[in-house]
Amino acid sequence: MTTExxxxxxxxxxxxxxxxxxxxxxLELAARAGTTQRHVSFIESGRSTPGRTMVVRLAEAMNVPLRERNALLLAAGYAPAYRETGFADPHLGAVRKALERVMEAHHPYPAVIIDRGADLVTANGAFHALIDGVEASLLEAPVNVARVLLHPRGLAPRIENLDEWAWHVVDALRDEAARNPHRRTARLLTELEGLVPDRPRRVGPEHLGFAVPLRLRSRVGELRLLSTLTHFGTAVDVTLAELRLEAFLPLDEETADRLSALAPRARPGRSPRPDGPAAD
Incomplete structure (x- = not known):
């Protein structure tokens, strides 16, 4: 068998x-990528080696993540097309400043930047206040936000609706793993499924119909929070494309007031893993 x-x-x-x-x-892939079904069939069977541009077009047509697009190019014998820049690299200086402004704007509401494996890149002071009291070992780099939330030595004992909300987190991770397979995510899913309570058989009374709120006990009273995820939709850098901003927003005025009391002053965000994503 030849190398080609x-x-x-x-x-x-x-x-x-x-x-x-x-x-x-x-046929659908061929239409999206501007080629023929016959060509796609020949490529998949190894009977035809596509050019670099065609590899990129096929990957774009299937919304393949940038990291895996590079892997496809390498498999075809081409150099990677997408740069992977460390988060602390000067080239991402403008991005870091923009994210700092977004995180500061969210205060006193907790917000974090995570990578594709849910590992913490940086967090605002409100999030640090929220996780105060979590076992120190869970806060050693790399800090995994999903683990901090659901571990019995993390926030789990403080979550009033853990049985329902935990599966909301697990299912979201499973959906992400199905779209973008990743060894770390698969291992994390196995770990978390062994930590959380059995899945509830019916929707709880706190279900809003459109989202599952987080009901969390704190030193200032119960917090009722909704979480949102935001990502960079036009990124051409692997690191940037894999970053996610997760923000926890108050569901009511009481929670908004309690968050202000919990984190009265913003503390500087921190990056426990400044050099980029953790290894697989």
Whole structure:
């Protein structure tokens, strides 16, 4: 078997895997990428090696994450197209400043920046106030936000609706893992599923119909929070594309007042992992 044939087989298998995961046919993929079904079939079977541009077009047509697009290019024998910059790199200076402004604007509401494995990149002072009292070992870098929330030595004992809200977190992680498979996420899911209570058989009375609120005991009273996720939609850097801003917003005025009392002054955000994503 020649090197070119081996590369074609590896690329074809990877493309077929992504197409299956995205649940689209060869014909639909061909239409999206501006080619023919026959060409897609030949690429997937290893009978044809596409050019660099075609690899990128196929990946874009399936919304493959940038990191995996680089892997597809390598499998085809080409150099990666998307840069992966450490979060502390000067090239991301403008991005860091923008994120700092967003995090500061959220105060006194907790907000964090996480990577694709839910590891903490940085957090605002309100989040640090929220997790005050969590066991120190859970706050050693790399800090995993999902683990801090659901671990019995983390925030879990303080969550009034843990049985329902925990599965909201687990299911969101599972959906992300299905869209963008990742070894760390798979391991994290296995760990968390062993920590959380059994899945409730029916929706609880606190379900809002559109979201599951977090009901959290704190030293200033119960907090009722909604979480939101935001990401960069036009990123062409791997690190930036994988960042997520998760913000916890008050569901009522009482919670808004209690958050102000819990974190009266913003503390500087911190990055326990300043050099970029943790290794797989």
């Amino acid at each position: 044939t081996a590369r074609g087989g590896e690329l074809g298998e990877a493309l077929r895997g992504w197409r299956t995961r995205r649940r689209i046919s060869q």
